[in-house]
Amino acid sequence: MIDSGPKSKLVPCPEPGKTGVRRQFPRAPRGYLATGILFIALGGLGAAFSRSAPDRSAVPLTPLSRPAGRLASQPGQPLGVQAAAQPRADNAAAPDVPARFPLVIRKPSGPPRITTGLHGLNGDPVTAACSTCHATRPPNLENRTGGDLDEFHTGLTIAHGNVSCLACHNSGDYDTLKLADGRRVEFAEVMTLCGQCHGPQMEAYEHGAHGGMTGYWDRRRGPLSKNNCIDCHPPHAPQFPKMRPTFKPRDRFLAPPRTEH
Amino acid sequence: MTVDDTPSPDASQGDSNGHQLPIVNQPATRRTALKAVGAALGLAAFGKAVSPLWSIPEHVSVDEFLQQHYQELTPSDKDRIFARLESETKEEFGVDVTISDPRPLPGVRFGYAINLSKCNGNGACMEACSKENNHHRGIDQSYIRVLEMSKGSMDMEHGTTTFDHTVPQDGKFYMPVQCQQCEKPPCVSACPVEATWQEDDGIVVVDYNWCIGCRYCEAACPYHARRFNWEPPEIPADEINPDQGYLSNRIRPQGTMEKCHFCLHRTREGRAPACLEACPTGARVFGDLNDPESDINWVLENKRVFVLKEELGTQPNFFYFFDS
């Protein structure tokens, strides 16, 4: 949870009429119609006026048809192409769009370090950068699982498709990762790497429909913090783990029924 | 009108006789005195029988008894009432709380969607709801119920809420259900005293100080979204959320109805609902339906969404979808 930061001035939604997403209905017409019918029925005239009964089929649009209507209203917009996952702070430059608080995406602090099993003088474990070892070892493009290795990483569980280690790890610089086109990418920017294959997830992520988040749904009022891919999906075995529910409402029916004392 | 013309002597009529009619002066007989004694005894017994009612004034102050409907309160009324509620909470629970009254954001209409392909039924949302909203801990109340459903069927008949095993199970999917904030809420139509209504941002709220507890709304709701306070809530002092809204998560009085309010004390300040923040799977999407750029509208445009019990015509602002 993020405490409220400085709050921007409240700005009404621009051009509410143009959104065209919500249907507008007069409030509760059905209730009035139904009670009107009751009046009539009590007067014994129900039969003559029964056609005024509220007709559910007359509801003009169902919620399911809403997306289609929305798309039709903006034919020029290409499907699925949206701004990158970077904070949309650049919006602030536009004069008619209010300033937004940042979208903060959690990032790995940097390249991982491996524990050597040794301890320093103060008892802290000694860690080493990947390049410490890998600089001296020839890369093997065939390695796909921990079982392929005879030293180091042998216990590593790999359950991430059938890709080689070096599909993602950069044999030229083990302290970085490698994109499909061979370009290097920092560990902190790992999501760029994930996004290459997991496009639909990435797209959903960019639109708040994938990945946990905390903070403000309205970034005009406060920042939003989002998880990184690898916060929930360990890169070597990315399937979301099974969980054990810890909380269950104990409604009265789950407790033994009360008896009179 | 005629009278029955077969009168018969009637011993059981006691000293009643028609000869005095219409002059009515019942003689002060022993019977009359006994009746008076009987009536006095009966009244005394009645007073004794209903004596538990005298505990009401301890819990319901005169101010609360006379309090008007929320929509008729002036700002100064509200200040006074909120201060009273804060001091009552301090007295009863020993906790300093702040009761606020955030109003709907202009032009905002809230929508909520859940990705059923993501939800794994872990129930973190239920727990977050319970804590955020100062629910009765005696029964770990929550506005959310999570159903474990069988893949291949949307029939809730085959669902269960009482599952207790690791999730997700093979062949199952999980469907959290909470208030759908219907566009046409049957609960609002049902309420006889207008204690529940829909606000401009689509949230259906309850004035806990106006509800008479008839539970007609609970019968009317097709989504099991409403909860009744069958007993006074018990909440440990250190678990009370002090950030409280009058129409949302303040501690509810016994005998009144409550329901999910999309955490309006948070969402009307721009913050995400507690259940969304708690969701470890990121299955929940919340936002402004009136904002074309909002996350919720992206879901509505790009996912095949559905609503629960669409055939009832309630037009929920709460949507479900699967990843294709």
Added chain:
Amino acid sequence: MTMPSSADAHHPQTTTNDPLRSYPKFLWWGLGESTNGGLGFYVWMIVLTAISLVGANAWANQVAQGMIVTNMTDHVSWGLYIANFTFCVGLAAGGVMMVIPAYLYDDEEMHRVVIVGEAVAIAAIVMATLSVVVDLGRPDRFWHLVPIIGRVNWPVSMLTWDVIVLNGYLIINLHIVGYLLYMRYLGRKPNPSWYVPFVFLSIVWAISIHTVTAFLYCGLGGRPFWNTALLAPRFLASAFVSGPAFIILVMRILRITTGRETAPGPARTLIQIIRVAMTINLVMLASELFTLFYTGSSHGASAEYLYFGSHGHTGLVPWIWTAVVCNLVGTGLFFMPEALERGTIRIAACVLCIVGIWIEKGMGLIIPGFIPSTLHEIVEYSPSLVEWKVTAGIWAFGFLLLTVLLKLIVAVFTGEESRAKPQPP
């Protein structure tokens, strides 16, 4: 007890009697008369008072401790109270089946005893109102329901309609009964223009109270078990059984306790009505069940639970089969020729049908509407001891009220006769 309606205060007076003073006198006299009786009467009244007090005490505890002392839950949020309410409204509406023959068909014999039906209606309405009051979580806020000072969601909420029509029916009947008795007490002929319009109004109104009560349930789309257009007709049909059956029993008790001989016609008319109404009721019930079971959709889940149990839960099965047996046997007995004569068969038929319909409209209709819940969870319900006590208290109070009313009626009639007697020679 009997309150004069405001209209009573404005009767055109030809005598010097000022109704403002003589009506309270009449009530005072009536109170005295209606509390006179033999030992059996006092035992009866004391027992009823005692049960009422037990009920009042149980209700007071429920208010103080919360509705947690009932066995209702968020899944089954209405229980015995609302079940009993539904039956009592039917009982009140059923009284109209004496009024219709008496006034629409000018059945002279029925005319003489029609006031009994109106008295039953008054007591039943009071019981129905009490059943709703005890169901409220916050009875201290009852004033929110009062127009002007409260905030009434009329005309949208069916519950506000119910409050209005029930109170209206009570006032209409209090006026009719109060006016007729008062005139007889004064020894004057009632002026038809002061009560006949209200009698006809009460006929329409009686239909409306039960129709609105049915709409209360059948207007809820989320409860498929109730959401049927047949509910209101079924309610009316069963009310026209339970009401007349109850009145037949009351008239029998009156005949025994007062020793007054009454004509056999009215009871026979009522039995003919019951025969027709019960047949219609059973036909409608059968077609309802056919639709639910033959279609086999999930809409039949409640009916399946009710009649056969569901997923191992069978809480209501004994209730509904008791009702089925009572209703069928009772109907069979009503169709026997002996039912037209005074005797055990008639009494048995009335009792069976009353019990059967009490279950059918209450435990067999209100409760299964909640089982399975809207999320198809099965949470069972059986009333707690507190609920039974409160309900018994309401019935005892209803009988208390009815007894007082009937005593008053008998006293007025007896008084009138004794004055009428010496005159002919």
